Amino acid sequence: MTETEGMTGSRTRRMVGGGALAGAIGGLFISLLMLALRGVRGEDPWVGLKVAAYPFLHDRVLRPGFDAGAVVLGMIDHLAVSAVWGVLFALLAFGLARWATVGFGAAWGLIAMFVMTYLVLPISGCLRVEESMPVGRSVLGHVAFGVAMALAFLPFQRHQPRHVNRWATSGA
Numbered sequence: 001m002t003e004t005e006g007m008t009g010s011r012t013r014r015m016v017g018g019g020a021l022a023g024a025i026g027g028l029f030i031s032l033l034m035l036a037l038r039g040v041r042g043e044d045p046w047v048g049l050k051v052a053a054y055p056f057l058h059d060r061v062l063r064p065g066f067d068a069g070a071v072v073l074g075m076i077d078h079l080a081v082s083a084v085w086g087v088l089f090a091l092l093a094f095g096l097a098r099w100a101t102v103g104f105g106a107a108w109g110l111i112a113m114f115v116m117t118y119l120v121l122p123i124s125g126c127l128r129v130e131e132s133m134p135v136g137r138s139v140l141g142h143v144a145f146g147v148a149m150a151l152a153f154l155p156f157q158r159h160q161p162r163h164v165n166r167w168a169t170s171g172a
Contacts (some may be wrong), residue, residue: 016091017156020086024086025149027078035048044064056077082145089153092108105150107146109149112142113139
């Protein structure tokens with residue numbers, strides 16, 4: 001293995017691992033945000049943490065109140081899906097400037113929302129869940145997910161060298 005191949009493998013691991021971690025952090029952030037928003041609105045806060053387990057537990061996740069098994073399975077499922085979105089984000093965003101990474105993160109959150117809402121949820125038999133989601137809250141949550149994920153990805157982002165002035169004279 002050459003030094004270049006090792007550097008490429010290291011960079012790929014950094015990018016993919018950083019993206020997965022950033023996605024999971026974004027997923028945790030949106031879960032906590034939705035938990036708080038549901039609580040403030042006087043709604044059952046646990047439904048938001050259980051709902052990602054719908055493909056496995058069906059209507060059990062929609063019952064009011066705390067259900068430890070549904071919460072744990074819902075969080076595991078949600079964080080795993082968020083990690084996948086984070087890896088895809090990292091593959092596309094790696095090398096962007098910091099500000100562009102965060103801006104792309106906000107847009108990526110909306111892309112994730114549309115793909116999940118109109119493709120993944122219907123395919124996985126979650127039409128009831130998809131139909132019950134308020135659009136405004138979903139948009140807010142997914143933009144927050146994207147921004148939180150992008151901010152968490154910044155430490156893994158490729159560091160671009162500062163612009164070098166080609167016209168500067170060398171001190172000879």
